Amino acid sequence: MTPDQILIFMLPVCDFSLEESQFFSLEELDELWLERKVTKYKLPNFMKDINDDLLVDNVNNWIVMREESPKSINKRTKTNSMKVICTRCGKTDVTCEAWINPNKIETKEALDHFSDESFYYGTCKICDDSVELTDVDEIRQRIDKELALFMEETGREPQVAVCRVTFCNGNESMDETKIRLSHGSNGDDEYFYYCNGAHALKSLCEKGMEDFIITEIYRFEAE
Incomplete structure (x- = not known):
C-alpha cells in the first residue's frame, strides 16, 4: 500500500450522521464527491494542507479514511472509458509512470499498480518531451x-x-x-x-x- 492509495473524505456534520459516515463504501463516497457533497483528498495532499496551515475543518466535518487497493484501481481502469492524450499535440502516443514487477515482466501480472496522478503527467513520443496529460x-x-x-x-x-x-x-x-x-x-x-x-x-x-x-x-x- 502506498500513501496515494489512502483516501480521506470530509463529510459535513450537518448533512451526515456519524453512523452514515462510517458505513459508506468507497464507491458511494466517490459518488458523493462527484456530486460535490463531500471533500476528497489523497493522504499526502491532506497532510500537506495541514502542514501548510490551510483550513482543514475537522470540527464541522466527519473525517473518513478509505483504502483504494491496486486491484480496485486496475479494475476501474479496465471498465471505464479512457482516452489519455498529450495536451500539446492531442495524440494518444503517450507513456506515464506505473509500478512494474520485474519478476513478472513477461506476464499479464507485470503491471502492479499506478496512481491517479500517473495520468496527469507523462512523456509524449510525438513531442519527444515531458508533457501534461488529460483523460478526455x-x-x-x-x-x-x-x-x-x-x-x-x-x-x-x-x-x-x-x-x-x-x-x-x-x-x-x-x-x-x-x-x-x-x-x-x-x-x-x-x-x-x-x-x-x-x-x-x-x-x-x-x-x-x-x-x-x-x-x-x-x-x-x-x-
Whole structure:
C-alpha cells in the first residue's frame, strides 16, 4: 500500500450522521464527491494542507479514511472509458509512470499498480518531451455529471462553466477560468472564451482549432 492509495473524505456534520459516515463504501463516497457533497483528498495532499496551515475543518466535518487497493484501481481502469492524450499535440502516443514487477515482466501480472496522478503527467513520443496529460473521456463524463447536478438543483440551463484550461504551446494552465455557454464578444474580460452550449464545451476537452484544452471542470453557474 502506498500513501496515494489512502483516501480521506470530509463529510459535513450537518448533512451526515456519524453512523452514515462510517458505513459508506468507497464507491458511494466517490459518488458523493462527484456530486460535490463531500471533500476528497489523497493522504499526502491532506497532510500537506495541514502542514501548510490551510483550513482543514475537522470540527464541522466527519473525517473518513478509505483504502483504494491496486486491484480496485486496475479494475476501474479496465471498465471505464479512457482516452489519455498529450495536451500539446492531442495524440494518444503517450507513456506515464506505473509500478512494474520485474519478476513478472513477461506476464499479464507485470503491471502492479499506478496512481491517479500517473495520468496527469507523462512523456509524449510525438513531442519527444515531458508533457501534461488529460483523460478526455473522464473530463467529459465530469461535465455531464456537473451539468445534471446543476439542472437538478436549479431547474434551468447554466450560462457559465468554470474550468481549468491548459495551453497547447506548453504546460501552462489557468484555474477557475470562466467559459460562457453562448456566443458573444470576447471583448468582455470576465469570460475567457465563448462556446455554443455544453456539447461545444465538451469538444474543447481535446485538441482542435483552439490553442487550449479543458483539463478540469469545477462547476456550472447561472451567470
